[in-house]
Amino acid sequence: xxxxxxxxxxxxxxxxxxxxxxxxxxxxxxxxxxxxxxxxxxxxxxxxxxxxxxxxxxxxxxxxxxxxxxxxxxxxxxxxxxxxxxxxxxxxxxxxxxxxxxxxxxxxxxxxxxxxxxxxxxxxxxxxxxxxxxxxxxxxxxxxxxxxxxxxxxxxxxxxxxxxxxxxxxxxxxxxxxxxxxxxxxxxxxxxxxxxxxxxxxxxxxx
Numbered sequence: 001x002x003x004x005x006x007x008x009x010x011x012x013x014x015x016x017x018x019x020x021x022x023x024x025x026x027x028x029x030x031x032x033x034x035x036x037x038x039x040x041x042x043x044x045x046x047x048x049x050x051x052x053x054x055x056x057x058x059x060x061x062x063x064x065x066x067x068x069x070x071x072x073x074x075x076x077x078x079x080x081x082x083x084x085x086x087x088x089x090x091x092x093x094x095x096x097x098x099x100x101x102x103x104x105x106x107x108x109x110x111x112x113x114x115x116x117x118x119x120x121x122x123x124x125x126x127x128x129x130x131x132x133x134x135x136x137x138x139x140x141x142x143x144x145x146x147x148x149x150x151x152x153x154x155x156x157x158x159x160x161x162x163x164x165x166x167x168x169x170x171x172x173x174x175x176x177x178x179x180x181x182x183x184x185x186x187x188x189x190x191x192x193x194x195x196x197x198x199x200x201x202x203x204x205x206x207x
Contacts, residue, residue: 002164002176003041010037014157014179018195024204031157031202032085034179035127038155039086042125042177043070067092071119071149075100075128075140078199082127082155096124098143100136111139116147124149129198131159131178132191134166141171153177158195160185 013030016022022030048063070093074083077099087095099113124144128137137154144152152174154167159178162185167176186192199205 001168001172001174002178002181004181005038005041005177005179007037010034010179013037014195017157017198017201018193020196022201024202028081028202031081031129031198034157035082035085035155036089038177038179039089039125042153042155042175046123065090068094069122071096071117071122071124073098073116073124073126073140073144075126075136076113078129078197078202079127081202082129082157086125086127086155098140100139111143114143116144118147119144120148121150123151123153126152126154127156128154129157130191130194131156131163131167132185133160133189134163134170137163137167138170141167141174145171151175157198158182158191160191163191 013034017027017030043065046065049066050061051064052059052061067090070090072083072086072093073096074080075098083095087093094117096116097113098111098116101110101112126140128140131137141152154174154176156176156178158180160182164181182191182194184192
C-alpha cells in the first residue's frame with residue numbers, strides 16, 4: 001500500500017525543501033511540483049473515459065480522466081499548496097478540507113473542521129505533506145471512510161517509518177504515494193532528518 005517515489009527529480013526537489021535558505025515562495029512552488037509528480041504516479045492506472053471533443057480537424061473521440069469522480073481533500077494548513085496544484089490540474093474536481101491541530105503534550109491530533117463534499121463511490125485523494133506519528137492522517141482517513149468513498153489515496157511528501165506503519169496497520173485498504181521515507185521519529189515526535197514544519201515554512205509563520 002505504500003509507494004515511495006524513487007525518481008531523481010522528486011528526490012532533488014524534496015531535498016531542496018530541506019534547505020533552510022529555501023524561502024516561503026520557493027518552498028510552496030516545490031511542494032506544488034512534487035504534488036503533481038505524486039499525482040502522476042497515483043492516478044497512473046485510472047480508466048480513461050472517451051469524450052467527443054472539437055479539434056482542429058473536427059469532432060473526435062479522446063480519453064480523459066473523469067475529474068468529477070475525483071475529490072481532493074487537504075489537511076490544513078500545510079496541505080494547501082498541494083491541493084492548489086492538483087485542483088489546477090483537475091479544475092472540475094471538487095475539493096474538501098479537514099483541519100487538525102496536534103496536541104504538543106499528547107502528540108495526538110484533534111479535528112476541529114470538516115468540510116468535505118459528497119464522496120460516496122468516488123476516489124478521494126488526501127494531501128498531507130508530513131506523516132510523522134501518523135495520527136492526523138489516520139484520523140482524516142477515518143472521517144472520510146464514514147462518507148463511503150469508492151477508494152482513498154494519500155499523497156505525502158515525507159514520512160517516518162513509525163508513522164507509515166501506524167497508517168498501514170489501521171488502514172491497510174488505502175494507497176499511499178510518498179516522495180521520501182525518512183530515517184525515524186526523534187524524541188519530540190518529529191521526522192528526522194525531516195524538513196521542519198511544512199505549514200510554517202510555506203507561510204512564513206514563526207515557530
